[in-house]
Amino acid sequence: MSRSRKEMRRGYNRNRFLVMTVFKLLRPIAFRILHAEMKPYRPKNKTFLVISNHTDALDPGFLMLEFNKYIRFVASDHVTRGGLLGFVIKYLGGVIVKRRSNPPEVLWNDILDTLRADIPVGLFAEGSTSLNGETGFISANTGKLVKESGKALITHRFIGGYLRSPRWANTNKVGPVIGEVVNEYSAEELAKMTVEEVNEIIRRDTYVNAFEEQRKNPREYTGDNMAEYLERILYVCPKCKTIGDLHSKGDFLKCDACGYTVEYGTDAFFHSKDNEVIFDNVLAWDKWQRQEWKEKVLSAKDGELIFEDKDQKIRTIKEDAKIPVADHATLQLYKDKFVIIKDDGEKVEMPVLSMNRVWIAAKDSLILVNDEHYFDVSCHDVKRAAIKYVAAWMYLRGRDFV
Secondary structure (H helix, E strand, O other), X not given: OOHXXXXXXXXXXXXXXXXXXXXXXXXXXXXXXXXXXXXXXXOXXXXXXXXXXXXXXXXXXXXXXXXXXXXXXXXXHHHHHOHHHXXXXXXHOOEEEEOOOOOHXXXXXXXXXHHHOOOOEEEOOXXXXXXXXXXXXXXXXXXXXXXXXXXXXXXXXXXXXXXXXXXXXXXXXXXXXXXXEEEEEOHHHHHOOOHHHHHHHHHHHHOOEHHHHHHHOOOOOEOXXXXXXXXXXXXXXXXXXXXXOEEEEOOEEEEOOOOOEEEEOOOOOEEOOOOOOOOXXXXXXXXXXXXXXXXXXXXXXXXXXXXXXXXXXXXXXXXXXXXXXXXXXXXXXXXXXXXXXXXXXXXXXXXXXXXXXXXXXXXXXXXXXXXXXXXXXXXXXXXXXXXXXXXXXXXXXXXXXX
16 A cells, blocks of 8 residues: 555554544434435445435435444535534545545545555536535446446435435424435456446446336425525526526515416425416426527527626635635626626636536535636625526537536
């Protein structure tokens, strides 16, 4: 074992003692308070890569409690900027940090080095928590990583996590989340599979449609202001097709343009007193709106403003620090570029084809990265769907948003 792996192993052992001691004390309380139904599992292999769908920021903790084992998880760099939790994570060195400014091979090598040091690794192959309740896109490189590691693979899924902790909401609902191992594949089994076959078992085993599961086995998810911040994910009205005029209040989501209103129920489905429900769940609505948004984006004329959001906070990212750029900026989308208009009127233009990464972090921060800039774009009290810019970027590059 090289010196770096010895150091990695030493840090892992220290963290394992600290984390598992805390978990042992908190386990019964945490499961009861969080309504977590984790099925205990003892891995057959000492070192493994566990891949799960991702529904909640607490998923890593749930998995470690389920396995009764300390696991080093891959986490996006925004986690290390998250106040006290970010400080603790950085101090412990307990995660493999995925930095959006780094080339992919850096993360790849960090994962392989960890596994080769006989340390279990946890990976949420979607890259972030589910946007709409369905397991998201999983890169074809995931299977290649599994094969190259030469270690065992454990596939896992969470059911109910999205309904308990929807990505768009500011507060969690009260309801059950269930965790279960689907399969464990030995290194010998995986060696006989092609990369495509490994990818297929990962996609199959980790796939969850929260609303199909809810229809099959209904559970109640209660809380205050059930619909608050739904406009972070839903931005096209299904009745009048206007964009950006949906606003939430309490348990209701309403279109300011046409008055279309639905109530978000404790069953996680939409209801209407007027018996006017066009889509009864977030996932169906989102899949429809993606096509409407795609048509609008691709049909726009050159030089035409497609959409803009005002009152945006702009921060540039350097290492783990957010440095203020503007507090009341305007973010604009054109067919060929993103434009940020700062408080003083100065414009920063980023050609669509120059962007290395466009994604969302946490609840609603839009991440814009190219060779010159690394911006974190968030908003004040104005609720808006940052995800529409991600979808637009993909459409304009000739890709589908999945």
